[in-house]
Amino acid sequence: MLKHGSFDCGFEISDVATCDFSSLEKLDNETLFARLGKGNQGKLVRFIERTMGARRRYHCDPDSNALDLARSALSRLLERNPELVEDAEFFIMVGISNPMPITTTSALLAGEFGFKKVSCWDIKSGCSAGVLALIQALQWIQSGAKSGVIVSSETLSKFSNPEVLQMSAAIGDGAAALKISASDRWRVRGMVHGTDPSLVRTMMVKGTFPIKLETYNPSDYLFSFEQKVEVIEAIGKYWIQSLQELLEVADVNPASVTHYIAHQVDASKNAAVANHCDINPDNVARSFAEYGNMGAPTVFVNYHDWVNRPGHHYQKGDNLVFHAVGGGVSWAGLCLEYLG
Numbered sequence: 001m002l003k004h005g006s007f008d009c010g011f012e013i014s015d016v017a018t019c020d021f022s023s024l025e026k027l028d029n030e031t032l033f034a035r036l037g038k039g040n041q042g043k044l045v046r047f048i049e050r051t052m053g054a055r056r057r058y059h060c061d062p063d064s065n066a067l068d069l070a071r072s073a074l075s076r077l078l079e080r081n082p083e084l085v086e087d088a089e090f091f092i093m094v095g096i097s098n099p100m101p102i103t104t105t106s107a108l109l110a111g112e113f114g115f116k117k118v119s120c121w122d123i124k125s126g127c128s129a130g131v132l133a134l135i136q137a138l139q140w141i142q143s144g145a146k147s148g149v150i151v152s153s154e155t156l157s158k159f160s161n162p163e164v165l166q167m168s169a170a171i172g173d174g175a176a177a178l179k180i181s182a183s184d185r186w187r188v189r190g191m192v193h194g195t196d197p198s199l200v201r202t203m204m205v206k207g208t209f210p211i212k213l214e215t216y217n218p219s220d221y222l223f224s225f226e227q228k229v230e231v232i233e234a235i236g237k238y239w240i241q242s243l244q245e246l247l248e249v250a251d252v253n254p255a256s257v258t259h260y261i262a263h264q265v266d267a268s269k270n271a272a273v274a275n276h277c278d279i280n281p282d283n284v285a286r287s288f289a290e291y292g293n294m295g296a297p298t299v300f301v302n303y304h305d306w307v308n309r310p311g312h313h314y315q316k317g318d319n320l321v322f323h324a325v326g327g328g329v330s331w332a333g334l335c336l337e338y339l340g
Contacts (some may be wrong), residue, residue, distance in 0.1 A: 001194035005249040010336070011141045012183040016304045017076035019069040019153070019175040021291075024058035032057070032169065036162045048169045053267020057172030057292035060155045065099040069175035070109060070153035077149070077177040078113065084179060090140045090148035091118040092133045094296045096126065096327070097154045101209055109151065118148070127263050127326020128193075130296040134322060134334050135191050137180045150178040154295035159205055161222040170266065172292035176300035189319070189335045190250025192242055199329040202231050239273045239325045246323065246333035247277065254278035256319050257335075261303045263324035264288040299324050316340035 027035075029045045038044070048054050060069060070093070078084060093106035100108070106120035123129045123136070133150045140148060153175035160168050207220035247254055257279045262270045267288040274284045285306035294301060299322060306312070314320075318338040325331040 001192075003190075003192045003245060003249045005190035005251060007138070007142070007188040009138075009142050010183050010186040010188055010339075011138060012181055012186045012336075013178050013303070014147075014181040015077060015081055015179040016300060016307070017073050017080070017177050018301055018304050019072035020076070021058050021174065023072070024060055024173060026056060026058055028056055029054065029169065033165075036165070036168060038165070044165070051266075051268075052166075052170060053289050054169045054292055055289045057157075058174060059157045060173040064155075065158075066095055066097045066153040066155045066173075066175070067099055067105060067109070069155065069173065070095075070105075070151050070177070071112070073153065073175040073177040074109060074113060074149070074151050077179060081179050084147065084149060085114050086116050087146070088115055088118050088148050089145040090137065091115060091120045092136060092148070092150045093120075093122045094129045094133045094150065094152035095154050096124050096129075096295065097156055097159060098122070098124075106151075125326075125330050126328040127293070127295050127298065128324035128328070128330045128332040129326070130263070130299045131322045131324045131332035131334055132193060132330070134180075135193060135332060138188055138191070138334070141180070141182045145182065147179065147181045150180060150300075152176055152297040152300055154297055156293075156295050159221065159223055161219075161224070164223070164225065167223060167225075170293045172294050174291060174294035174297045174301055176297045176304060178300060185339055186336045187339060189252055189337050190246055191335070192246045192249060192333045193331070194242065195328050195330040196234065196238065197328070199231055199234060200327070201226050202235070202329060203327050235325060235329060238329060238331050239269070240276050242325060242331040242333055243273060243277050243321075243323055246321065246335055250319075250335040252319050252335055255280065256317070257321050258283050258315075258318040259306065259320040260284045261299060261306060261320070261322050263293075263299045263326060264302060265293050295326070314338040
């Protein structure tokens with residue numbers, strides 16, 4: 001476990017782009033359940049919408065994959081920031097649904113797009129890996145880097161078990177790309193990261209590579225679960241505990257958190273966690289109803305929609321918190337203060 005506060009440098013997310021969601025298939029609940037062969041289950045649809053808050057999600061087509069979504073998001077980022085090809089000093093690729101698990105996909109993408117001087121590495125740490133990438137970017141900034149790129153992409157729909165309706169309803173596909181820049185307008189107040197590896201089998205794909213065709217079983221390459229009450233309780237505990245630890249190490253009063261950007265597993269849990277920790281619910285970013293849980297990119301797509309709201313702006317003294325708990329089970333949090 002890692003906890004640290006009072007950093008002597010700062011960085012900012014200078015720009016964030018998502019993949020082109022209009023090129024993906026947009027599924028409402030009725031369409032999804034019909035495709036899963038569940039028919040028109042009105043009660044189930046109402047439960048999913050009212051309890052989970054899931055209304056829509058986006059699915060990648062069968063001939064595309066997480067790398068394609070990553071390319072889409074990165075292309076959009078570079079259209080607005082072409083200088084990154086020459087200037088970026090690090091390139092972090094985040095995701096677990098990589099279609100090329102033996103390849104360093106950060107280097108693959110950096111090579112395809114012509115980056116000149118980046119250090120490349122991949123991160124695989126479940127749904128909290130996006131926030132972990134921000135923490136690692138901070139370490140690179142501390143070492144003197146001026147700018148870099150984070151790309152996060154997942155196609156969890158390709159690994160979803162159609163018999164597990166709660167997961168099928170909750171997840172979607174997506175990607176985001178970020179420009180990270182050293183900045184004296186922001187300072188990092190604190191960060192936390194930790195893992196409880198005893199819970200790793202809570203949600204995992206058990207299939208191994210290379211695939212042996214003679215023994216291939218498609219179900220081995222779908223998510224399997226150990227849905228024990230104590231596991232659900234433990235994950236809930238880590239959501240609250242890690243946020244409290246972050247605010248403590250950052251020396252930030254919960255009431256002064258003006259932007260809470262979290263990974264999302266349903267439409268209500270983030271608000272409940274924030275409320276438990278005394279964060280104003282009006283300051284909680286919410287985009288689950290539109291996208292579902294996309295894995296690691298979720299926190300960045302949530303951030304993208306938050307900062308693109310009409311009238312959004314930062315004021316001096318604002319505290320921006322990124323927070324995620326996900327498979328592993330790992331948690332990560334980062335708090336930045338806007339200095340103006």
